[in-house]
Amino acid sequence: MKITRLETILTNAGVRNYLFVRLTTDTGLTGVGEASLEWQEKAVESLLHEWVEERILGVNPFDVETLAAKLIRDQYQGGPTVLSAISGVEIGCWDLIGKAQGQPVYQLLGGKARDLLPAYANGWYGGARTPQDYAALARGVVQRGYAALKFDPFGVAWQSMTPEAMDAARQIVAAVRDAVGERVELMIEVHGRLIAICAIEMGKLLVPMRPAWYEEPVVPLALEACRAVRDALPFPIASGERLYTLEEFERLCALDACDIVQPDLAHCGGLSVGKRLAALAERHGMRLAPHCSIGPVALCAAIHFGWATPSVLIQENFGDFDVSWRRELVKGWHPPAGAFALPDRPGLGIELDDAVCARHPYKRSSFPSLWDDRWLKEFTKR
Numbered sequence: 001m002k003i004t005r006l007e008t009i010l011t012n013a014g015v016r017n018y019l020f021v022r023l024t025t026d027t028g029l030t031g032v033g034e035a036s037l038e039w040q041e042k043a044v045e046s047l048l049h050e051w052v053e054e055r056i057l058g059v060n061p062f063d064v065e066t067l068a069a070k071l072i073r074d075q076y077q078g079g080p081t082v083l084s085a086i087s088g089v090e091i092g093c094w095d096l097i098g099k100a101q102g103q104p105v106y107q108l109l110g111g112k113a114r115d116l117l118p119a120y121a122n123g124w125y126g127g128a129r130t131p132q133d134y135a136a137l138a139r140g141v142v143q144r145g146y147a148a149l150k151f152d153p154f155g156v157a158w159q160s161m162t163p164e165a166m167d168a169a170r171q172i173v174a175a176v177r178d179a180v181g182e183r184v185e186l187m188i189e190v191h192g193r194l195i196a197i198c199a200i201e202m203g204k205l206l207v208p209m210r211p212a213w214y215e216e217p218v219v220p221l222a223l224e225a226c227r228a229v230r231d232a233l234p235f236p237i238a239s240g241e242r243l244y245t246l247e248e249f250e251r252l253c254a255l256d257a258c259d260i261v262q263p264d265l266a267h268c269g270g271l272s273v274g275k276r277l278a279a280l281a282e283r284h285g286m287r288l289a290p291h292c293s294i295g296p297v298a299l300c301a302a303i304h305f306g307w308a309t310p311s312v313l314i315q316e317n318f319g320d321f322d323v324s325w326r327r328e329l330v331k332g333w334h335p336p337a338g339a340f341a342l343p344d345r346p347g348l349g350i351e352l353d354d355a356v357c358a359r360h361p362y363k364r365s366s367f368p369s370l371w372d373d374r375w376l377k378e379f380t381k382r
Helices: 041-056 061-075 080-101 131-143 163-180 196-209 223-232 246-254 271-283 296-308 354-358 374-378
Strands: 003-013 016-025 030-034 117-121 148-151 185-189 213-215 237-239 315-317
Touching (some): 003 041, 003 080, 003 354, 016 041, 016 080, 016 296, 030 080, 041 080, 061 080, 061 271, 080 271, 080 296, 117 296, 131 148, 131 163, 148 163, 163 196, 196 213, 196 223, 223 237, 246 271, 296 315
Parallel strands (some): 117 148
Antiparallel strands (some): 003 016
């Protein structure tokens, strides 16, 4: 079996554009992947056709790990744009292998490794400004079946916060905790906004609300600073969604800079790299919680990965709080709220709906900056 065609499908879903990849083989099988990257979808699409395409045509998709390793070697410069292109193709190859063998992808990655794959909700707090707004929306998330939810209560903070701003964030988290009760897990997202000393001061204010984790408290590559935050606070630190190379993750683990590693499988090289990262984290006593804030194909791949990877703690889900047509972009699979069902169809188990994708064309600069007040209004605009 050889890959004979690479197609890209670019579609919009509110504040995000999704870039899907479809590979066709000489046997007629097709495999889907996703290479979405906020603000950079057009750049990734260009790389897919100008650089990746000639390197994968004629390749047997069963050679996926060798293919991915060569692409990562050959891309030379690194970074999220080229690695997202590689990841999209790598995921598409796993879909092809699963379809060819009549097996779900998770079986190819090692088989069922757990009895439950829990989900946490993200993207649910769009438009919320006051503690009361956050609390009301959080109650709705729990009513949908979630026992864990993540949110950023820090507005447009950058590097430091005034005492008043820190107290406002504390009040938001306290209101959510009061609204959902003691058993629901709260993941506090910082988006790398703060320097270490401010992240520590802010984190100490959150201790009574018992965060399940404090995510990306400092900028992504400030790993020593992340370690300092971890050492100073009594709850877990999560990080890694904006790391892209195996070497960066090796340094993260060697420094014990966090407790929970969050690779984004659609940006760090794909599922085979993800398995290597899981083994690396496990050797350092760390758990995984893969990041996934993009589209349904990337989420489906992450779910297969989670079912096959014992060290995965929980899987992020934006899907229930995206645009109303998100579920229509793909056919064959719709994950439930709260926990993910074990996939039972060959490959990823989904196909793109080209007609629906075409009805929602690409929109320039649709994703707002997290340091612009617009994101508070439009982050999850439906």
